[in-house]
Structure formats: C-alpha cells, structure tokens
Amino acid sequence: MKIPKKQSQNQDILTKNQLPLPPGSLGFPLIGETISFLRDPDFATKRQQKYGNIFKTNLFGSPTIMMLGAEANRYLFSEENQNFAIKWPESVAILLGSASLSTQTGSIHQTRRKLLSQAFQPRALASYLPAMSEISYRHFKKWETFNQLTWYPQLRQYTLDIACKLLVGKDATNDTHFTELFEEWCAGLFTLPIRLPWTKFGKALKCREKLLTKIEEMILQRQQQGNSHQDALGLLLDSKDEDGKSLSIEELKDQILNLLFAGHETLTSALSSLCLLLAQNPEILAAARREQQQIICAGALTPEHLQQMTYLDQILKEVLRIIPPVGGGFRSTIQTCEFNGYRIPQGWSVLYQISKTHQDQSIYKNPKNFEPQRFGIDRAEDKSKPFSYVPFGGGIRECLGKEFAKLEMKIFAALLLRGYEWELVPGQNLDLVMIPTPRPRDALKVVFRSIHGVNEQSKVRP
Template sequence: MKIQNRQSQNQDILTQNQLPLPPGSLGLPLIGETISFLRDPDFATKRQQKYGNTFKTNLFGSPTIMMVGAEANRYLFSHESQNFVIKWPESVAILLGSASLSTQTGSIHQKRRKILSQAFQPRALASYLPTMSEISDRYFKKWEKLNQFTWYPELRQYTFDIACKLLVGTDVTNDTHFIEVFEEWCAGLFTLPIQLPWTKFGKALKCREKLLAKIEEIILQRQKQRNNHQDALGLLLDSRDEDGNSLSLEELKDQILTLLFAGHETLTSALSSLCLLLAQNPEILAAAKREQQISCAGGLKSEHLKQMTYLDQILKEVLRIIPPVGGGFRSVIQTCEFSGYRIPQGWSLLYQIGKTHRDQSIYKNPENFEPQRFGIDRAEDQSKPFGYVPFGGGIRECLGKEFAKLEMKIFAALLLRGYEWELVPGQDLDLVMIPTPRPRDSLKVVFRSI
C-alpha cells in the first residue's frame, strides 16, 4: 500500500510539473511589478481582465501567483500547512518580528493562537463593552467640540486607545510620543526593505526598537502585579508551555506589538469606510438611525446589540465593499495544481479578498452599497463558500474578528444615536489602498450632536 501511495504521489508530481505556469508578466529584474502593485489601486483588476482569475507577477522580490475568487480561497484555506505557509513581504516580517503570531507557523502558531483566543471569547468580549462605550463617548464629545476636522487620524488614535486599554491593559491617552512612534513604525510596514536612515523602512526599524522598549516597561510592570487582568497580555503572562516554562520576554514583546497593530490598523480603515459610505448613502444612513431610535431605550448591553440586525447588515456590507485587508501572501512549500496551472514550490501566492467581494456570480450589482444583500431573503454571502472573507479563513482566520465586529458595532450605534456628520466639499475621497484603504484626503468632516 505504501509503495502504491508513493508511486501515485510521484505520478502527481510528474503531472504537475508538466502543467503550464499561469499567464502574466514577471516585470523588471529583482523588483518585478512591486512599484505598480504599491501605487496602482487597479493593479489586480487590470491583470485579471487581461489574464483571467489566476496569473503570475513578481512582488517584493519573489515570483508570485495571484488567485482570485471563492474557489481559489477554498483551495488555499483547505491546503494551509500542506501546500502553503504564511508569508509576509520582508519589510512586514522584519518589523513584526520572528516571534509574532502573524509570522509563526505550525504547532507553535497553533499553541500561541489557542492562548490568545481566550482574550476574544464571548465572556471576555462582554467585559470589554463598557470600556469601548466609555472611550467612544469621550471621543464623540471631543469631535463635537472640534466641529470641523480630519477624521481618519482621529480614528487611528481612537482605535489605538482601545487596543492599548483592552489588549495590553495600559492607558496611553496622553502619551502622544508613543502614538507618534507607533505611526512611524506602521508607515514602514509595506515598503521596500531598504535599511537606510532616511527610508521609511529604516525609520520604522528605529521605531520598532523604541516601541519594544516601551512594551518591555509595560510587561515588567504587569509582572509585578499579582493578579493579571484577563486581557491578551495577562493571558500571555500566565501561559506556560508543556515544560511549565513561561514565554520569553522577547516573544512577549513581539506578540504585544502585533496585537496593537492588528487591533488598530485594520479597524481604523473599517471605521473610516463606515463613516464615508454612510455619508454617501443618506437613505441607508436614515434607515440605520431609525433602527437606533427604536432600540435606544435598550441601552448598549450585549443582548441589545444582538437586536440591531440592520446595523449588522451595514457593517457586513462595509467590510465587503472596502475590506480592510485586500488579500494575503503565502509561500508555496509543495508544488501543486490549481485551475489547470502549476503552482511551483518556492514561489509566493497572493489570494484576493477585495476582488472576491466584487464577484458578480456571488453579488448582484457588486459595486453598489446595498446592506440588504445580507438580509435573510437574499443572503448573497451564503451562495458560495469562501465568497465572503473579510477576515480571511481557515486556520489563520483573523483571531480578533469578534473583537473588531464588537468595536465597530458599538462605535456605529453610539454615533448614529447621538451625532450627525457631513463630508467637507471638494476633498479627494479616492482610496489609497496600502497598507489599508483610506480616503486620500483622510476624510474631512463637519461633526455635530443631534
């Protein structure tokens, strides 16, 4: 039986090696098509129209196959760790660190994920609700006083405050230096990894050192406390491996830096998209406000949030039409076949979230903002498995997705109940896509209480 299996595997490999590579262009030597990928928001669309749903390119110094569609997502997620492992652009991998959950693979990834998942269980999430509401109220009152301002940088500060408070148990509201250093670190993540003092990557490396020093302070302070909070840092501090050893200080620092990034960058993008899309669709905004007027007497407890079904549809549609993460990189560890093409070992693979969410075979009028497509009568996202993947899928699905959905819902409910906003005319609302989508002029608004 073993001999037959081996012969079958050898035959499969032989067949796969005879298959053609996907169509496409590898671009210039070394840099390939990286510059176009970073600068052109229609990079994938142009190539999909020319070559189809599976095509080759060269990004960040690696020959890469881009795969578009629900079936591609299903194939990748179901073969994770067999044919593919997580891969980040070199700049991201270096700046997140080798001990980050985002870069870990195999059993170590599974063990760390299991520890951290406790911070996102329903009981933990319910305990976060009052703090999220309190911080939201504080920011809304601040924005009401400002009246006219640029919202995107304010939203970045808002999500960072919540991530620090609920994931790390520290208050950085008045620590502007920490926030500034963090922002400069973020700016270097998706860049060419040229380590010179004046490059974004070089500056980000220096910021990483400063951030890790600050995080080390926080960790050492928390270690002195006998009763750790049940936040992500507390769970990491209390965890032990099979031999009873606690996590090293170096790993703790990388894990916390990753959590702050994950709980901040993508959420800021999602919230700015929510505010932009509601302002551009006044009928949907009015319907959302009506739902909040009906549920207003219920307060903002978990059971009341569950009754806001139209708001759920709005949030799902925001994440469909402008997903905060456009896709994900993998490294091919075993030559395989997809859609009649050879996927060679050693290449990179990039699956597409944004393009999947615009698939006309799944979504009717995909360019339109239509929350009702997620209602019971339409349920378009249910028509194809892996046709709706704003948080990825498989064993690497976003660990904090319920945290993100809760924060978005609390923010939206309180905003709709008490405030109104208008877009300042004449600004550029085209989206900059890297590292996460945001309006080019950062969303200038006039903000007031109702």
C-alpha cells in the same frame, strides 16, 4: 499491478512539473511589478481582465501567483500547512517580529492562537463593552469641539486607545510619544526592506526597537504589581509553553506589538469606510438611525441591545464587503501543486484577493453598489458559495480578533448614530489609497456635531 506509493508520488510531481505556469508578467528584474502593485488600485483588475482569475507576477522580490475568487480561497485555506504556509513581505515579517502570532507557523502557531483566543471569547467580549462605550463617548465629545475635522487620523487614535486599554491595559491617551512611534512603525510595514536610516523601513526599524522597550516596561511593571488582569497581556503572562515554562520577554514583546497592530490598523480603515459610505448614502443612514430610535436604551448599551440591531449588522457586513480593510493574504508554496490546470511551483508566493472575491458578479448583484439588504434573510448573497465573503480571511489563520473588531465597530456605529451627525466637506479627494489599508486620500474631512445637545445625549451615556 499496484504502483508503489513513492513511485506514484514521483509520477504525480512529474505530472505537475509538466503543467504550464499561469499567464502573466514577472516585470522588471528584482523589483518585478512591486511599484505598480503598491501604487495602482486597479493592479489586480487590469491583470484579471487580461489573464483571467489566476496569473503570475513578481512582488516584493518574489515570483508570485495571484489567485482570485471563492474557489481559489477555498483551495488555499484548506491546504494550509500542506501545500501552503503563511508568508508576509519581508518588510512586514521583520517589523512584526519572528515571535508574533502573524508570522508563527505549525504547532507553535496553533498553541499560541488557542491561548490568545481566550481574550476574544464571548464572556471577555462582554466585559469590554463598558470601556469601549466610555472611550467612544470621550472621543465623540472631543470631535464635537472641533466642528470640522480630518477624521481618519482621529480614528487612528481612537482605535489605538481601545486596543491599548483592552488588550494590554495601557492608557495611551496621554502618551503622544508612544502614538508617534507606533504610527511611524506602521508606515514602514509595506515598503521595500531597505535598511537605510532615511527610508520608511529604516525609520520603522528604529521605532520598533523603541516600541519594544516601552512594551517591555509595561510587561515588567505588570509582573511586579502582580498580574490580575484578564486582558491579552494578562493571559500571555500567565501562560506556559509545552515544557511548562513561561513565555520569554522577547516573545511577549513581539506578541503584544502584533496584537496592537491587528487591533488598530484594520479597524481604523473599517471605521473610516463606515463613516464615508453612510455619508454618501443618506437613505441608508436614515434607516440606520430609525433602527437605533426603536431600540429602547435608557442607560448603557448591553449585549441584548446589540443583538436587536439587525440592520446595523447588515450595514457593517456590507462595509467590509465593499471596502475590505485587508486586500488579501500571502502564502508560500511548500511543494509544487496544481490549481485549475496551472502549476504553482515550490518556493513561489501565492496571493489571494479579498476585494476581487467581494466584487464577483456571479455572487453579488450590482457588486459596486452599497446595498446592506443583500445580507438580509431573503437575499443572503454571501451564503450562495463558500468562501465568497472573507473580510477576515479563512481557515486556520482566520483573523483571531474578528469578534472583537465586529463588537468595536458596532458599538462605535450605534453610539455615533444615536447622538451625532456628520457631513463630508466639499471638494476633498475621496479616492482610496489602498496600502497598507484603504483610506480616503484626503483623510476624510467632515463637519461633526451633536444631534440633540448635552441634555438628550446624557440619556444614552453609560
């Protein structure tokens, strides 16, 4: 006898509700284990050793299940909008805004993503190359005058300059107030959402309002001048919604703020990790320089030059494996479901872990070692199992700007290797602070200088 569909579904729900919750601890009332999560870089490692690859905790006021490994990634990414929906900690969701791509879901997310993807197509990316090179040279020359510098905050200014110029057509170099507001807004993202004026979150809320005012001025100015720019802002200004209406100013502001954040925060982390890991591995640095010397480039870098840099590609992939800029991602459970014999209750948060996936010894040989050759054709370790290499996430919410990020990293690295050298200042603390994105505790102090001097450097200038 055939069981009716509804009865079968009810039986399925009943069966899942009888499954055990994953092992773990929910910690203290309200705050759970949030403070340990924010402060302890080994939070996931300790619990994985104790409970295995799936365990429960409580983060940012929500009961949460942490799922580690390639199989967990595959399950979460494939069940998007069925069992799971995007979920950010409340502080992040509020500060990014309800109309930003990062917080949108369902069909509205799909239509906006399709629209914005035009800014990251191959033709658009190729058009960004000259500006990325020019901004890189400008910052390199400035850093050269310092001789010794604290690099991380300088890299933050560099990535913000590129994001502003190429995504919204704004020259942020001389707008120190915009930069200060942006930095204080970023500092409040992964905090407890306490709306008091002296808290990081309270200060960030104030900065968000001031940033949105500045962004609105940019939008109105572009509209008055006549929009002819094919950057992300230009695409948004020209776009229509499902009813043929232009996007509202309120949505435009949230979308632009989100793009600037996405094109800035994680890239700064990735570039600082690149500079740190190359300085700590002189043989790999020397091999990377040799590749650059073999690529004949009398003028500006072209896409054809970049395609020849296969070893640099491996280095960049290994940087993103060993210190992924994003530690993981939150989802909310739409309906009770099951993974590996455990119940994942409706309404609970789920957190997948990128860094733990990238340290899986069954996939990566000596995972703690910096070995770019693991991505060579003969080893190709990341190809052994789907979703084992996920620095940009996966599924329908995979990072929209990943090709933009890879291009920026490659241009920065190529030009840096061709013309400059850097050494770590002794005695500094290079332990990584992980929240909101990984960075050395003492902000990466280096001695920075030109290799060839002005005459040789001019040979590779655009």
